Amino acid sequence: MTMTRQCMSCGHHGMVHNEDDQETLSFNGETVALTGLAGWFCPSCGEGELDPESSKRYAVAHDDLIHRARTKQREDIGRIRRKLRLTQTEAAKITGGGRNAFSRYEWGGASPMPAVLNLLRLLDNHPVAIAGIEP
Ligand SMILES: [Zn+2]
Known part of the structure; x- marks a missing residue:
């Protein structure tokens, strides 16, 4: 017997139960691949609802x-700052955000603006450019 179910989203009578869905999650350059997810999927509109166990596995993987x-971002910020031989205070003078901005970024209390991260990445690739922007 093939089980089907009506889609709550588009009304299509033919949601199918997939036992081996695969999802790749990505966030800020980190990715995780999940396989063997079970749930109902609508071939008409693409809506899907994971079974409770798969849903929990998905949520745990997403949080992780x-x-x-975030851990990698914190470590990158500290690594690049030290590579540029800047103190946290000097780095904050260059990028703004207040005197304690870099201690917050590196301890994980705050996330920098994208412009700060982009500047750090540029300087990571071209560290000699720091000579043009002394604090
Ligand atoms: Zn649908």
Whole structure:
């Protein structure tokens, strides 16, 4: 017997139960691939609803991904700052955000603006450019 169900989103009578859905989650350059997810999917509109166990696995993987991406971002900020031989105070003078901005970024209390991250990435790739923007 093939089980089907009506889609709550588009009304299509033919949602199918997939036992091996695959999803790749990505966040800030980090990715995680999930396989074997079970749930109902609508071939007509693409809506899907994971079964409780798969839904929980998805949520845990998603939280872990965000945690890893934030940890990596914090470590990158500190690594690049030290590579440029800047103190946290000097780095904050260059990028704004207040005197304690970099201690917050590196301890994880705050996330920098995208412009700050982009500047750090540019300087990571071209560290000699720091000579043009002394604090
Ligand atoms: Zn649908």
